[in-house]
Amino acid sequence: MSLTAQVGIELDGFTLDLALAIRAGRTTAIVGPNGAGKTTLLRALAGLRQLSTGRIELDGTVLDDPASGIYVPPEHRPVGVVFQQHLLFPHLDALDNVAFGLRTGGLRRREARVLAADWLERVGLSGRERARPAELSGGQAQRVALARALAPEPALLLLDEPLAALDAATRNEVRRDLRRHLATFAGVRLLITHDPVDAAVLADDVIVLDGGVVAQAGTPAEITARPRSRWVAELIGTNLFVGRAGSDGAIVLEHGGTLTAADHLRPGPVFVVVHPRAVALHLRQPQGSARNAWPGRITAVEPVGDRIRVHVAATPAIVAEVTASAVREIGLREGTDVWVAVKATEIDVYPR
């Protein structure tokens, strides 16, 4: 099972032109700023907008190919969509929202409701069957939207900023749940987001979209470590670690090293995000207030736009982003021994 798409869309002077090839069982994140063409791409894959040029093929079936006059309308595509703002039907309760796609698929009301109840249970919403969307919390609505999209068993699942409508506190929890549910979906998964943490936590591959074309593609680790342009760095170029929070608040990282965060942590597996701008480099061991400090050696100094990204081999290895004048003044170059310092307040932790 796989999705291959060559997407060409012209609209109002904006051109979307990109190629996608995604295998089933993997999650690909499309990352880009507003206006990059993310939502247009999603609508084309769902069939809500026709291609100008190109071809979309899912599991060997051509869904859109203007050159040979093929266009499969959305209702006949095996595609499920989790929309931004969830877009649950306000006149239907949670159960009938999930049952909607099963009914249009030909199931009788009773059978559809039995299956829909199973799906609600699977996303942990047993007992909320009769709740209207207006009565659900943001996190619950997100889970109903996911169950609704998955219930008809699509071959391709599209998620459009699935976490954007949630407040920050709910987002971490829902992100972790979403990751678990995505792992159980066997088809092709495509996630649209502007949040590098979503991409890093939820995706196996990342495609950065800018002005309708692919700016960079790779695994989250590759892109976060080596963003190819200033704005990719701004968007997604962050330090990402996998680790486990202990009961003492220290996070033991998978590839060695320990970090201390300011937040009170629940023990368990976590992602840790440290923005390169929050990483300070010193020639001697720092005496200041930074809770995290460890020695290393500079392996690369690369200018990205008007900033310099300094790669430091250490435990853990990390990227710092500093100004060109800072590099000159303290003489940072490849091979320099440095101390890395990060304040505990600059360490963002996400349960995984």
Next chain:
Amino acid sequence: MLLFAVPLAGLLWRAPWSSAWRELSSGPARDALRLSLITSLSATAVSIALGVPLAWVQARIAYPGKRLVRALTTLPMVLPPVVGGVALLLALGRRGVVGSQLDRIGVNLPFTTAGAILAETFVAMPFLVLTLEAAFRTVDRRLEDAARTLGAGRFVVFRRVTLPLVAPSLVAGTVLCWARALGEFGATITFAGNLQGRTQTLPLFVYVKLEGSAPDSAIVLSLVLLVLSLAVLIGLRDRWLTAR
């Protein structure tokens, strides 16, 4: 306030309460009541059958001449009903432009119950169309997109998503339309005449009785219409009278 309250008070003051039931159950009054229900409900049904698709097209589809259609469908709301009746007569009367053709195939509308229904539809349908058109515009189109990705074709989307979302406005528009049809006077009497049992609806009956021999029965039937109007007002109060 007085301007509105005094006539109502007058109506209630003069009402012949003791003989009300007898007036209501007299033959011609019963005929008028029955006919009014039949014609107003039929006019409402026709308005729904034609008005729902029209409102949807007006709200959703861009086509040349759309503004003209909107003007034409809104016109009966501001046009004096008697002018509407004259226009209908000139167009659909026996010697009218369209009427002469209809006459040839044996269809005759003026001075028939069907003519009364047509006159009421002409005047009342805009209330349904305008209410519903506004409602169709406010439906979140993305919900319809969501339904399509869930396997619903255009018609299923309309029936299971769009229509339920506009249901409150459909009810409100229908009730307004019915109330207007029930009270229709000018167009009906001009186009359909004033034949007892065939085209003499309640308002016509009230007018005739008040002018003629039996003002009491006119007052009683006016009260019936007043009660129905109040029922509409109370039924729709959540829409109009409460602050949103």
